[in-house]
Amino acid sequence: MSKNRGTKPKPVLMQGNAAVAFGALDAGMRFFGGYPITPSTEIAEILSAELPKYGGKFIQMEDELASMACILGASIAGMKSMTATSGPGFSLMQENLGYGMIAEIPCVVVNVQRGGPSTGLPTSPSQGDIMQARWGTHGDHPVIALYPDSVLECYELTIRAFNLAEKYRTPVILLMDEVLAHMRESVILPPKEKLKILNRIKPNVPPEWYKHYKNEPKYISPLASFGEGYRFHITGLAHDENGFPTQVPQEVEAMMDRLLKKITDNLDDIIQIEAFEMDDAEIAIFAAGVVARSAKEAIIKAREKGIKVGLIRPLTIWPFPDLDVEMMLENTKAVIVAEMNQGQLINEIKRVTKYGHHSKFIKLQKYSGLIITPDEILNKIAEVK
Numbered sequence: 001m002s003k004n005r006g007t008k009p010k011p012v013l014m015q016g017n018a019a020v021a022f023g024a025l026d027a028g029m030r031f032f033g034g035y036p037i038t039p040s041t042e043i044a045e046i047l048s049a050e051l052p053k054y055g056g057k058f059i060q061m062e063d064e065l066a067s068m069a070c071i072l073g074a075s076i077a078g079m080k081s082m083t084a085t086s087g088p089g090f091s092l093m094q095e096n097l098g099y100g101m102i103a104e105i106p107c108v109v110v111n112v113q114r115g116g117p118s119t120g121l122p123t124s125p126s127q128g129d130i131m132q133a134r135w136g137t138h139g140d141h142p143v144i145a146l147y148p149d150s151v152l153e154c155y156e157l158t159i160r161a162f163n164l165a166e167k168y169r170t171p172v173i174l175l176m177d178e179v180l181a182h183m184r185e186s187v188i189l190p191p192k193e194k195l196k197i198l199n200r201i202k203p204n205v206p207p208e209w210y211k212h213y214k215n216e217p218k219y220i221s222p223l224a225s226f227g228e229g230y231r232f233h234i235t236g237l238a239h240d241e242n243g244f245p246t247q248v249p250q251e252v253e254a255m256m257d258r259l260l261k262k263i264t265d266n267l268d269d270i271i272q273i274e275a276f277e278m279d280d281a282e283i284a285i286f287a288a289g290v291v292a293r294s295a296k297e298a299i300i301k302a303r304e305k306g307i308k309v310g311l312i313r314p315l316t317i318w319p320f321p322d323l324d325v326e327m328m329l330e331n332t333k334a335v336i337v338a339e340m341n342q343g344q345l346i347n348e349i350k351r352v353t354k355y356g357h358h359s360k361f362i363k364l365q366k367y368s369g370l371i372i373t374p375d376e377i378l379n380k381i382a383e384v385k
Helices: 016-027 041-054 064-076 087-092 094-103 130-135 151-168 178-182 249-264 290-304 322-328 345-352 374-383
Strands: 012-015 031-034 057-060 081-085 107-113 144-146 171-177 184-187 273-276 283-286 309-314 316-318 334-339 360-365
Touching: 012 016, 012 151, 016 041, 016 081, 016 107, 016 151, 016 171, 016 178, 031 041, 031 064, 041 057, 064 081, 064 087, 064 094, 064 107, 087 094, 087 107, 087 130, 094 171, 094 249, 107 151, 107 178, 130 171, 130 316, 144 151, 151 171, 151 178, 151 184, 171 178, 273 290, 273 322, 283 290, 283 374, 290 309, 290 334, 290 374, 309 322, 322 345, 334 345, 334 374, 345 360, 360 374
Parallel strands: 031 057, 031 081, 081 107, 107 171, 144 171, 283 309, 283 334, 334 360
Antiparallel strands: 012 184, 144 316, 273 309
């Protein structure tokens, strides 16, 4: 990889899973704990060979529960950490993912989606884990989940996932489609010196003054690691500023507000969304991941026929881009929601546009293990009267 990363980098043919692996390495990830599962296994395979070259650690755990637990432990010890899985493994990670949320431990979880439920369709694409990414764990807490649509974005959003995890002290989910994970595209990776890499803020106060969960402006707080001389407690129980369990109502509410507001108070920084040909669009397509690629081709063909259609594509799927979607749909007469599941995103669109908006909602759902094609989207565009 290094020979293509000079001041004038050359194109390289890269698979989506490989882009995630090298994006993680360039973000500073130095610990990977995981368990092989189709269609994400290439990420683990690549990192098992590459991490030692960077002074990092790779460990294959006995299952996905342990995988999630070990990356939390590595992060607490000061290492940027990651795991990669698919739907069944993602289900098994939920309990420890919730622990990472309440304990505010930065890490990245890659979920390369496949057909489900259960073992489902191990080698076929699906977008059935969108709601699981948001609501898979119990209790109230927000989630950051990113969703690429190209091999280059797999690289870029992996780095962004680590940056957001470190900045906001939270696990971040990278959702991918099986097709994208195994797709190969020619990409030009940016020179490493031009990458924006964020690292966790370290405390600058004496150890006796340090509070592990102290509320700071914008809820961006210093984070000490075990072994650095700072004493703090970590628990899955409701806790006070020092991390010790509490049932004092005011302290519990302060903790819960912190989990929520560190995301909701920073939406402008967290949310990314693409608007493709939306300036004059009368018909909008809402799609994520590989479905958005089909939508773009359909839009180009439709506009050749004089049909004003555009695409809204969320790069940040959670938090859901409510305000952006509402604004972009304001002057449209219809929105086509295309997704490879039985209907998860369409209800979010309806929720966002519930008041003051009268677009016609058209659903395009496919869950057979095949991707949605441009022609299928064109046919839906033709249904708009």
